Amino acid sequence: MVNVHLQARVPDGVDAVAAFALIAPEIFADADTVDRLGAFPADAIASLAAAGLLTRPLPRAHGGEALAVAAEATEAADCLGALLTAIGAASLTVGRLFEGHCNAILLVDRYGGPMATLAAEASAGRISGVWNAERGAGLQARRCSDGWRLTGRKVHCSGAGSIRRPLVTAQTPDDGPLMCLVDMASAGIAVDLSVWQAAGMRGTATGTVDFDDVFVAADAVIGGPGDYYRAPLFAGGAWRVLAVQLGGLRQILALHAAQLTRSGRGADAVSRHRFSAAAGAFESARLLVAEAGRRATDATAPPDAIVAYVDLARGTFETLALLGVDAARRNAGLAAFLGPDPLDRCCRDLETYLRQPMLDASRDNAAAYLLARGGAFQP
Ligand SMILES: Cc1cc2nc3c(=O)[nH]c(=O)nc-3n(C[C@H](O)[C@H](O)[C@H](O)COP(=O)(O)OP(=O)(O)OC[C@H]3O[C@@H](n4cnc5c(N)ncnc54)[C@H](O)[C@@H]3O)c2cc1C
Known part of the structure; x- marks a missing residue:
């Protein structure tokens, strides 16, 4: 249940992780219902808002604590990583949605764009997100006199139907993809959530969104075409996804x-x-993700070194996480498959969330980088 009085009870100066700890039990308890109904976790998002956690990722100039945007500096990355892991432990679904919110804020901060819109959304208790995935022709953008017009389809859009101002990428005729903050109230947008009949992460509302000549004003555009894939922010930013997934792995170990x-x-x-193998996998993953976060946010590190390290971390994390899930399932036996069981839900959520884009290509890139440098990263 949403605790609307929570913000008043979060004393000034309480850090984000401590503020989240106040609502973690209710979000964990709510996760079973969210899974059973396959419904967007509106109560959990309202709790995050009530605890002030939707605005904390914003830049200070917009009323936040720069949690997402200052994650350039190692200390801030540690703080954001700890928060993402804590949320992921309570609910991978909520963690995935919160990570998308942070990513949208970070992209607008880095490349320039309508931060006031995101700040207004966060203040109103709504998250944002980043919708990039496509299949086939995808989403096309063409210029018009006072902005852009979007036609086509995005797939795997988390929070579809609930997020009002998602950051969407669209292909331009000549340059790289354009980023824009779409207003989901615009004419010509259709959301289809029926496609999301997933085994796990059922509450992420990861749907398909069709755009039919949708207008986007010039001032809703973020950065320039091609900025989205710029290194190291795009590939290196995957450390945040690992930080959320780490929380899920931690919860599975605790339930195990x-x-x-x-x-x-x-x-x-x-x-x-079997348990010691799972505990060892978690501990290795914990150290790996912490190091990935530090390297990814080290402004002095060469972009290719950051990307290669995070790529290696993605591939290795997948192996470790699947080991942790397998050990838990084998030790629990049939019990975890019978009726609603939080261990089963957490395993299904993590198995689903581990399906991330181009994992093998990430392993391949890390290997190519390391083979050219004697096989190991510089400490
Ligand atoms: C819970 C959840 C929420 C999500 N939410 C969002 C969201 O809000 N926004 C968003 O943009 N996306 C979202 N996504 C989608 C995500 O960005 C990816 O599109 C998706 O996870 C890709 O998974 P995949 O396993 O199909 O990856 P793929 O990269 O398609 O990999 C599948 C398999 O194909 C192999 N493969 C891939 N390419 C090639 C190739 N060229 N040649 C040979 N083999 C290949 C891979 O190695 C792998 O074995 C979400 C995904 C999940 C699971």
């Missing part, structure tokens, strides 16, 4: 431990062996 304790199987050497 509780299950072994409850069933008494923690006394069995084979179960303990």
Whole structure:
């Protein structure tokens, strides 16, 4: 349930992670309902808003704490990473949506654009998000006298139907993709959520959005064509997704431990062996994601080194996370498949969320980078 009085109870000076800790139990409890209904987690987003967490990622000039935008500096990245992990542990669905919100703010801050619009949305309790994925012809942008017109389709749009001002990419005829803050109230937009019959992350409302000659004013455009894919922000920014996923892996490990304790199987050497493999996988992932966050936000690091490190981290994280899920499922046995079980939900959510774009290509890029440099990253 939304606690509308929460903001008043979050004392001044309480950091974002501590503020989230106040609402983490209710978001974790709500995640089962969200999964069962396959519904957008409106209550959880309202709780984030009530705890002041939708505005904290904004630049200070827009009333925030620069949580997303100052994640250039290592200390800020540690703070954002810890928050993303905490949210992911409570609900991967909510974590995925919050990460998209942070990404939209970061892109507008970095390349220039209508931050006041995002600030107004956050103040009104609404998240933003970034819709880039497409299949086939995708979304095309063509210039008109006072802006752009968009025609085509975006796929895998999280928060579709709930987000009012998403950051959408669209292909331009001659340059790279354009970024713009679409107003979902515009004429010519149709959202289809029926396509999202997913095994996990069911509440992300990851739908298809069709645009039929939708007008976007020039002042809703972010940066210039091609900025979206610029290195290292695009590929390097995947560290934030890993930070959310790490929270899911942490929750699975905790539920796995509780299950072994409850069933008494923690006394069995084979179960303990599997648990130690899962615990080792989590610990390796924790160190890896922290290092990826630090390197990705080191303004002095060469872009190709950042991208290669985060690429290697993505591929390696997937391996570690699948190990953690497999060990939990084997140790819990059939119990975790019978009826609603938070362990099953968390495993389904993480397995689904791990399907990220071009993971093998990321491994390949990291290998090519390292093979040209003797095989290891500089410490
Ligand atoms: C819960 C969730 C929410 C999401 N929300 C959003 C969102 O809000 N906005 C958004 O833009 N996107 C979103 N996405 C989509 C995401 O950006 C990717 O499009 C999607 O996750 C791609 O997953 P995939 O497994 O199909 O990847 P792919 O990259 O298609 O990989 C699938 C397989 O094909 C292989 N492969 C890929 N390309 C090639 C190739 N050229 N040659 C040979 N093999 C290839 C890969 O190695 C892999 O084995 C979301 C995804 C999830 C899971």
